[in-house]
Amino acid sequence: MSAPLGSVGARQPLDRVVVRIAGDSGDGIQVTGGQMTSTSALAGNDVATLPDYPAEIRAPAGTLPGVSGFQLQFSSSEIMTPGDQADVLVAFNPAALKVHLRDLRRGGILLVNEDAFDENGLRKAGYAASPLDDGSLANVALHRVAISRLTREALAGTGLGAKDAERCKNFFALGMLYWLYGRPVDPTVRWIRDKYAKRPELAEANEKVLRAGYNFGNTVRLFQSVYEVPPARLAPGTYRNLDGNEAIALALAAIAQRSGLKVVLGSYPITPASTVLHACSRLRAYGVTAYQAEDEIASIGAALGAAFAGALGVTTTSGPGLALKGETLGLATMVELPLLVFDIQRAGPSTGMPTKTEQSDLLMALFGRHGEAPLPVLAPATPSDCFWITIEAARIAIRYRTPVIVLSEGYLASGSEPFRVPRPDEIPVLDPGYLTDPAGYAGAYARDPETLARPWIPAGTPGLQHRVGGLEKDDLGQVSYDAGNHQRMVALRAGKIAGIAADLPPARLEEGTAGDDLLVVGWGSTCGAITQAVREERALGRRVASLHLRHLNPLPRGLGELLAAFPRVLVPELNTGQLLWLLSARFHVDAVGFHKVQGAPFRVGELRARIAEMLGA
């Protein structure tokens, strides 16, 4: 039986909804959020999500550090962020309420599991009195539901143990949400059956509870109104839900398959990059060899060694790991072999806040190597873009025989959105352009006059044995300490990287037109929030434009001119001004930075306020 979608006459149409689900890390918050997301996406909405994990270690149940959250925005129009304030907050326990209440909008729906607000729960969350009763929640629409008890009751007689039964309660809440927004339960039922295929009693129980929640919403008419969010006007095509890290893995498989390149991923687990390794280790049939090495140095080493043998070497990490890979990256710039390095940035410095997002590795990516060792740096804008930028990075790495750093972010890594699934033939074929004919050999560092790239000769190629290494060498690849040669080689390597700009799309505005009163420049994950903020301000008639940089090195052509076309420039970043620094140095632009380092992305509202302020509005 599928819930009768659209059969409720009274559903109010809404353009977009932000739902936040919060509870203990043991409460299945991420699963619940994930299901709500897929179901919304399947219903044709545009979606954007923001999981918010607690610190890595499981904190004691019920405490503030143990709270896990998940935010989802679904919409009938295009959206670019998971939203600022929540329209609905589901709080499974007092701690979750305490942490997340401030993000619920005035008048928003607050759904709490009343059963968890006992003395013990309140104490653990540090509440002296129950917030449910002390009038402190007057500004929101509070709904107290005995979710635990109702779940237990729904399962009475199934023979399920109390602990297992309690674990199903997230599906009760999910059922209520599905009722609230008129969502079908079918996709989740299918997912449950699949997931618990080996434990049918759990499958049955979860399904039962999901339906019970849905029906409870329906029967009790818990909410004053129920809503519907019609499908969004996405570009036609086949869509799936995808997060940024899985997107990287998929792209690597696509490269391997389409270009016939062996991909060797050397990696070492680190939050929030580990899931790329996980996803890649399921791609063995696709020509992707995932190898968990003993550390970050060995993992990039394996990738570089693989490149010497003609494979596309890849390594994935986060900030601390990138810091360790600097020496090998320097070697890679010297031996000029293709190599992809993904840094899924997290809040630093040092161990910092490993589960939180940040954009603070840009200058390290650009400069974190000794000597003159320039290399291309790219950054994806969205989870889907993690797919396409991986292919772009591989294109550059292969064409220019160079390591490339891709700076993704924790926020993109686990945030998901609808991804238009490309047909395999939409994926470009990258020609490795191996040199295999000894007749074409003019030295290991004889350069292509156009790209300045050296030949890529996979070890094993007959008749082309050669030696590479980290010492300075001449065009033939012979070690050289000659003064003039070094100066020339430094210039050639730099020129090669700078020259990539000619091969990139020139800088262009996302929104607005040259000559507007303000230009907002961003990079990485802030693209969505900036675009949305700028659109919303423009809708009010403000003359504000935006520009997004996917390529941080080299910067796209025409950027300087564009920047100069605006009287004021704002550079919002999740760091203390690293792109700002780059633009200052390169273009002497008198830009203003907007720096958030709070382990969280920008809110559209924050950006709008800043834009308005700068426009004197």
Place this chain on the structure above:
Amino acid sequence: MSAPLGSVGARQPLDRVVVRIAGDSGDGIQVTGGQMTSTSALAGNDVATLPDYPAEIRAPAGTLPGVSGFQLQFSSSEIMTPGDQADVLVAFNPAALKVHLRDLRRGGILLVNEDAFDENGLRKAGYAASPLDDGSLANVALHRVAISRLTREALAGTGLGAKDAERCKNFFALGMLYWLYGRPVDPTVRWIRDKYAKRPELAEANEKVLRAGYNFGNTVRLFQSVYEVPPARLAPGTYRNLDGNEAIALALAAIAQRSGLKVVLGSYPITPASTVLHACSRLRAYGVTAYQAEDEIASIGAALGAAFAGALGVTTTSGPGLALKGETLGLATMVELPLLVFDIQRAGPSTGMPTKTEQSDLLMALFGRHGEAPLPVLAPATPSDCFWITIEAARIAIRYRTPVIVLSEGYLASGSEPFRVPRPDEIPVLDPGYLTDPAGYAGAYARDPETLARPWIPAGTPGLQHRVGGLEKDDLGQVSYDAGNHQRMVALRAGKIAGIAADLPPARLEEGTAGDDLLVVGWGSTCGAITQAVREERALGRRVASLHLRHLNPLPRGLGELLAAFPRVLVPELNTGQLLWLLSARFHVDAVGFHKVQGAPFRVGELRARIAEMLGA
């Protein structure tokens, strides 16, 4: 008997002389140069040297890669560089001639060991015919001396084996040079006796040969004129000869002794930094514990661990090693403990040209860590300054509880100059300001309102047990994932480092005055060449000023204003424009870079030409 200094009527006075000695790496070139240097310094000249080692491995004798060189300038006025072109070149073999001839000035004296110009020697150096005979040396004053044979003859009858005898020939040449410039042989005789105390037969032989060379010069009247370079007008005081790496070690001992601080140096050998480790390992009696760890990461780790126990932690390395230390440096910025990091830069990237000098690690020092992890960066200007900057770096590290990077250079490390020996009481006492009284404790990260520094509590202090680490934390030192706390902590750490500027001398010109037509800005070892070039140009009436930066982060106060006071700014660097980048980003100054990456320092002549060009002269 001491050679009769000053007893030759015909000595022509000279202001300064540049001598280059070159030969096979087995020929004792560095020893010869070192002796000529000390003797000149002892004679009251100002001196500056530039050793030029071959690549690390001994190449086959007689070949071009095996050539070792040493340049010395000694002067009766203040000098700042080892000089551009040589007035005298001593070439022990054809390979040495081939490599170094181009640096001998027109009309300069060329002294060759004729015996080495046999068929074998010429072939190894790649000469088809002997340059001594083919007229190609017409522009220089060639002196052919059978140095090997004369040495052997001087030792005939001493019973010394042929091989050992041949090894003495560098002292024959040195003797001739001493004659040429009217130097006493005594200091070198003393040195020989000391060095070969355990092998008196060698002491005797070397002394004999030295005197033979001197007398040969005298007797044969080899040179048309002989010269004398009167003592220089150095500031009064006691002087010694000192190279940059030894200066660092001495300063560490001085800190340990004067401030009663235990110094723990963790290091791992790497050219050209190793000699700091060597020198420190002889300082055990001075409270300096030198520890050769298993790698660069362990060595900075040991230094940081020592700091946690209240010692001054120090680590020394070169570029590849600094690349490896980045992660631990990030931790050090997070735990805010004093730590000195010396990077003796060499030509990169990667292994590059390990024995050659460069200034290309500046941006890595500034930005080579993930997350926002700012720290102070300093750079010495001269070998002597390596002493004083070490003390300054320790002062900052201790006062601000921060790691400090000192960027020295291969050129300073092994280059030597007269160092005015300070009395111990001239060395400032650095107060560690340990917190040892529990009553004064307000949290591990409670900050001094003036410096923003946190307390330094040596592990072992009763009643003040606390925990530090790489995770973000609050003022008490408790781990915190709070959004606002992180933003505040990032700002506090940055503010602390930026605030050091208030504690530094403001920017000031070395030469010239604000409003001149051109300002030349430099950092590190280029100071000498720049100052000299600017002085010489000023002497011609050109309005050019110079400014030298010892502090690269934070930059000194007033720098922006000073830069703005000049219509044109030139930034010469031994890299591709790293300080230029920094100044551009910070001050949007439209400076022009002058970039030399040839593994060698600037020549005064090159700089003067560039200055003249910019002034349109």
Place this chain on the structure above:
Amino acid sequence: MSAAGPPPTRKDFASDQEVRWCPGCGDYAILSTVQAVFAKLGLARERTVIVSGIGCSSRFPYYMNTYGFHTLHGRAPGIATGVKLAAPELSVWVVTGDGDALAIGANHFVHAMRRNVGLKILLFNNRIYGLTKGQFSPTSARGQRTPSTPLGSLDPPFNPLALALGAGATFVARSVDRFGVHLAETLEAAAAHRGTAFVEIYQNCNIFNDGAFGYLTDKDGRVDHALYLRPGEPLRWGRDGEHGLGLGLAGELVRVPAAAAPGAVLRHDPGADSPARAFALAQLDHPEFPVPLGVLRAVVRPTLEGEHERQAAAAREGGGPDLARLLAGPETWEVGAGEAGDPAGTALSG
């Protein structure tokens, strides 16, 4: 609190931090045993330093009211060595995990073993990466399915005891999170050792690798599957000590019926100069053999920090520090206030 107060109790070693491991994690038991042992040994809190890397286990210092340094993944031994060099009088403990010590940190680990620096290294071996959510570690069994090895891991695991012995360790022991008394004894032995003491502690990660040591901690496991090593005593195990270890024909260790041939049972000698027998013992593993628990090797060798002190003392004797002389170096000359070229202005000194 002052150093002169009454000796601290076990509770005094607990910090004010809420312990944040997963409920049921083996780390809890280890924490409380360590606290008890420190109290029993009368360690002064302020003279005790705990240095850790990164991992669940490495959160340990936060829960101890001692000096603590939560450092970087794999780097604790190097950092702890610096603490010890700067302050040899402190009791320095390293807490690490199987990933921390044996994956990224194996270099520092083997060097700490070889150097015999006064560190007590406790390796919580749960055979998994706990903190990063369950990838295989260098001690995970071959074939183990984890997020990064969905088809089964391919790497043969390290034997941490064998690795330590191969690196020249002077003290090597093993215990189990849940064997409180045995663990306490083992930690006491480690504390008593001068130089590097390495203790592998089998630790259950009930979230990502539950039951990895179930055979040992299950009801009869501690009797049937453990070989308790006691100096001078025969190598016997089983409910009634019915199994023994004897010498095989090729010199390997073999099972012998202890009752039938008591003379054939070898005796344990952790102090043997050669590490060969300890290495042979370290090879024994479940299920063919019982798991050796206790001290495999404990030999006396000079410590790094002791030797450093010795050299420093000798250096001071051979002419104590004379800064002025050091600064002057082998040769100086004087420049007077006189004019350039004035010979009086310059005087040599040897």
Place this chain on the structure above:
Amino acid sequence: MSAAGPPPTRKDFASDQEVRWCPGCGDYAILSTVQAVFAKLGLARERTVIVSGIGCSSRFPYYMNTYGFHTLHGRAPGIATGVKLAAPELSVWVVTGDGDALAIGANHFVHAMRRNVGLKILLFNNRIYGLTKGQFSPTSARGQRTPSTPLGSLDPPFNPLALALGAGATFVARSVDRFGVHLAETLEAAAAHRGTAFVEIYQNCNIFNDGAFGYLTDKDGRVDHALYLRPGEPLRWGRDGEHGLGLGLAGELVRVPAAAAPGAVLRHDPGADSPARAFALAQLDHPEFPVPLGVLRAVVRPTLEGEHERQAAAAREGGGPDLARLLAGPETWEVGAGEAGDPAGTALSG
């Protein structure tokens, strides 16, 4: 030159680079032996890769007409592993030094041992840092005076063979630069091994540590101080094989007079499953014992690259690569060209 030509000779393995070690350096002899062995084994130059770190020894690849990668200090095993994973069909050799492999590189070293990846690792052990001019290395003798240990070094040295065995190595051997025939045999055995083969080569650095192995390479050394290991043969040494190794009471190896009690002399079995005996052998050292030379251990285990290939093949069998399906993932939906809100525009698919 084509792959189909006549088999290369020893000279064909020499590159066109002038060899630049110090005259008299032991590296020369090793180079020429390696070239001879490669020729004898008929290795194809283009299918051979030599990966090195940094050090005098690590200049090796420049002198070989094969593929060569002179990488970073200590990192060669990790990089070579990548070569092997990408191209399992190539013959991959690592050349390293005692500092390169055992100081900065010990982590990668021990992991290469444990993983049994098809690398032949040749460690030129001169017990010194040659390239950086003579500092002590992790294999330098305690007390050695070097530029960084003017008062004598304090670190006890690693025993590289023991470390490798402790790490789980499947092939461990030792030879000497100047013992050309023995070295050649040993290298051939290493080449024949599947998986990681570790060969320690005693190498004289005549500049910074001259004569470190003089006792062995001096006139009578190779007879008096070497124990040549040969599978199945008794462990005997001396001019007339007069000394033997037997089993001591505590299970250690002891000298026995071979002539008097031939039955008491143990036989060498490099293929023994347990590494215990090999470890005991590795402990023997000059001057108390002869130095064991030859193959200490050689056992057959699955190789990393082989297992990777196996898993890949299995994965392909269980549903070959289907990129379209992979990209689509578990669940997709269609958005048509219709208007927003038009239900026809959206269709679910499972």
